[in-house]
Amino acid sequence: MPLSPSADREPIHTRRITCRGYRRADGLWDVEGQLTDVKTYDFQTEECGLREPGDPIHEMWVRLTLDDDFIVRGVEAVTDKSPYLSCGVVTSKFQSLVGLTIRSGWTRAVKERLGGPQACTHLVELLGPIATTAFQTIYPVLAREQADRARQDRAAGRTAPPRRGRPALLNMCxxxxxxxxxxxxxxxxxxxxxxxxxxxxxxx
Structure with missing residues (x-):
C-alpha cells in the first residue's frame, strides 16, 4: 500500500541509495553501495563551484568484501563528487572495518570506528543498507546450498554434519x-x- 496522497508540493532534493550483492569466483562476496544527492535547482558549493539541477552534489561508493561468515575481508570507499575538495581524504579510514562481522552490534561497532568527525557521514550511512543487502545476498544462497547438501546426505544415507555456530541473523531484527x-x-x-x-x- 503506497503512502497517502500529499498536499500540493514541489520536488527539492532526491537521495538515491543503490546496493548490489555479488558472489565472487574466489568464494568471497562483494556488496557495493552507491549514494547520490541531487537538487532541482542550481546549487553553489563552497569549493567545487556550481552544481546544476540533476548534477550530483554527493556521489559516493563503498564496497565490502565478505566471507561466508559475514566477516569483512576487504573495504573500498570512494568519493567521486562532494561539496568540499577534502571530503574524500577520509576514505582510507574505512579500512578499520576489516575483521568486523556483520551481525548484531554492527552499527555500534561502525560508529566506534567511524562516527562523528572520524570519517564521512554519508559513506557511513551507506554501511547500514550494505549490511542488510549482505544478508539478502549471502544468507539465502548458503541456506539453499546447505539444504541441498542435507538432502543429498539423506539420500546417500550419510549423517548430516553438525550445524555451524551462532547464526549471523540472530537478534538482527x-x-x-x-x-x-x-x-x-x-x-x-x-x-x-x-x-x-x-x-x-x-x-x-
Missing part, C-alpha cells in the same frame, strides 16, 4: 529475535523463549 518463533523453528539450539508445554512434555 525482531523477526530473528532469540525468543521468537522463527528462531525456535530455524535454530532451536539458540532459542531462548518459553518452551511450549506439550512439546516439553513430549520430550520428557
Amino acid at each position: 525482531h523477526i530473528f529475535a532469540s525468543d521468537g518463533p522463527v528462531t525456535r523453528d530455524l535454530w532451536p539450539e539458540h532459542y531462548t523463549g518459553p518452551v511450549d508445554a506439550p512439546a516439553a512434555e513430549a520430550a520428557e
